[in-house]
Amino acid sequence: MEPGALLYDPATNKVGEYQDKSGPYALLRPVGGGREWQADPGSLRPATDQERLSAGVRAANSRARTDAPFLVLDAPRADAGCATCAELSELRSTARAERDHSAETDTNVLLRKHRSEAHPA
Structure with a gap:
């Protein structure tokens, strides 16, 4: 053998x-x-x-x-009162409902980028 x-x-x-x-x-x-x-x-x-x-x-x-590429990270939160955050959050919810993991990941990336630029901590 x-x-x-x-x-x-x-x-x-x-x-x-x-x-x-x-x-x-x-x-x-x-x-x-x-x-x-x-x-x-x-x-x-x-x-x-x-x-x-x-x-x-x-x-x-x-x-x-x-x-690791398949591990799910915590989803970014949308800031209350921000129209862009609300729109991205809605897109993410739709992607989840359709089980479109790629679109869900894309919206998470966009929401994180938006939050870092428009809502810095």
Whole structure:
């Protein structure tokens, strides 16, 4: 077994990346990183194309939920009585209702910029 090979472990029903041997066990790490586990080398087999793809998608989905670009920052508040703040806040609410995360982010950027220029602390 070569380090980096993707193997299926029937005991855990998971695909792992072969790392090394530890005594009588093979050490596998989840695709995309994570905590290693020990597996019986006699029960391991090369992962099928479908298993490899599923493991890769699972890793990508995990990254999408946890990587910094996808973290949500606190939304800037609109100043009461400011028409521009109210307009941007309404645009943001519409984007949220439509689940348009890109437009929501854009309005947050515009509102932060407006607040820093028109309402300095």
